[in-house]
Amino acid sequence: MNRKGIILTIIVLAQFCCTSLWFASNGVMSDLLLNFNLDANALGYLTSAVQFGFILGTLSFAILTIADRFAPSKVFVICALLGALFNTLLIRPNNNLLLLILFRFLTGFCLAGIYPVGMKIASDYFDKGLGISLSFLVGALVLGTAFPHILSEILPQANWEHVITATSIIAVFGGFSMVILVPNGPYRIAAKRFDTNAFSKVFNNRPFRAAALGYFGHMWELYAFWTFVPLMLEFYNAIHTNSNLVVSLWSFLIIGIGGLACVIGGYISRKIGAKQTAFIFLLLSCICCLLSPLIFSISNPILFLLFLLFWGCVVIADSPLFSTLVAQNAEKKSKGTALTIVNCIGFSITIVSIMIINSLIGNWNTQFLFIILAVGPVLGLIGLRHNT
Known part of the structure; x- marks a missing residue:
């Protein structure tokens, strides 16, 4: 393995270790609620708190251009x-x-x-082949967010405090791995001073704006899909008496398969380009949204699961490719800020789509509920083409 391959492996490992913090509490949520005598609705508050923290954090980092003014590996380890x-x-x-x-x-x-700064570090090392590099990073994010659930399963005798402690320990390991083993990349250009216009001027670039709009449309669908996969499985079990799908297992597989899809998408982008590959995946996930009312009528649970597994692949495979386009079309000295602000807006959008669907549960027929997810991909596809 050459030096760049070793660097990428370290970055991916560090990203995986540190993003395990994201859903650390979700992996032991039932124990957490029981231990502190919390009501069931505390689940929503604790889950949303992480998302709001990430949004405010990315907004602050972007406005202050933290990732461009300071060594990104040092920012990574401190965080x-x-x-x-x-x-x-x-x-x-x-x-x-x-x-x-x-x-x-x-x-x-x-x-x-951690997450956008990890992508910034990768972009400082990889000019050509950035798409496949970020595909591995987003794949690491998917696996990192699922890791607490796996940890609680493979440590059945451990109490919930041990799971929380373990995720913290590996995050420390990931942070130190990054700062010790990954120096500033050859393509890094540091911003010399605080730029008050950096937050807004990144969108003046038309190709950058196209990539950002595609990413925003993708984010409208992504986290809402991940959030409501269990609901889809439960609804299918309810309307098909012969079905007894294990909701937790299949939810993990449908979401987790996206990590592999990110890597495959990265290799495909080498052949046809990041933009074309991202467009195809966004179009396919849009089609899945539009077909969603029909899948619940499928009496064969294997076909139903194959459809959801396919949807789980295409819903995330374009994410690293949009991040690649954002990084490639941003000014080198404001690349970190560009990645951070796009993440900030994207994750803000996820809360809107999740809350809209959540408010409609019980008021709409569940079978038709997920057509709403097509709105984001449709607008993303239009923005991607119109601004090119």
């Missing part, structure tokens, strides 16, 4: 250490709901210095 600290504070014996929400929010804020 990894702080994120691990706030994650560990979940096991304090006297916690209440407010404190748990605060610790989850602060963990999400720190993730703003």
Whole structure:
């Protein structure tokens, strides 16, 4: 393996280790609620707190151009250490709901210095072949977010505090791996001073704007799909008496297969280009949204699961490709800011789509609920073509 291959492996490993903080509490949520005598609706508050923290964090990092003014590996390790600290504070014996929400929010804020900054570090090392590099990174994110669930399964005798502690320890390991083994990349151009216009002027570039609009449309669908996969499976079980799908297992597989799809998409982009590959995946996921009312009528559960597995692939495979286009079309000195602000807006959009679908549950027929997810891909496809 050459030096760049070793560097990419370290970046991917560090990204995987540190993004395990994202859903650390979700992996032990039932124990967390029981231990602190919390109501079931605390689940939504604790999950949303991380997303809001990430959004505010990316907004702050973008406005202050943190990833461009300072060595990104140092930003990464500081955020990894702080994120691990706030994650560990979940096991304090006297916690209440407010404190748990605060610790989850602060963990999400720190993730703003991990996920987009990890992509910035990769873009500093890879000019050509950036698409495949970011595909591995987003794949690491998918696996990292699922890791707490796996950890709680493979450590059946461990209590929930051990799971939380383990995710914090590997995050520390990931942070130190990045700062010790990954120096500044050859394509990094540091911003010399704080640029008050950097936040807004990144969108003046038309190809950049096209990539960003495609990414925003993709994000409208992505996290809402991931959130409501269990609901889809439960609804299918309810309307087909012969079906007894294990919701937790198939939810993990449908979401987790996206990590492999990201890598495959990266290799495809080498042949036909990142933009064309991203467009195809976004179009395919849009078609899945439009076909969603029909899939619940499929009486064969194997065909139903194959459709959801396919949807789980195409819904995420374009994400690293849009990030590649964003990085390639941003000014070199503001690349970190560009990646961060696009992440900020994208994750803000996820909350809107999730809340809209959540508010319609019980008021709309569940069979037709997920057509709404097509809105984002349709607008993303239009924006991607119109601004090219």
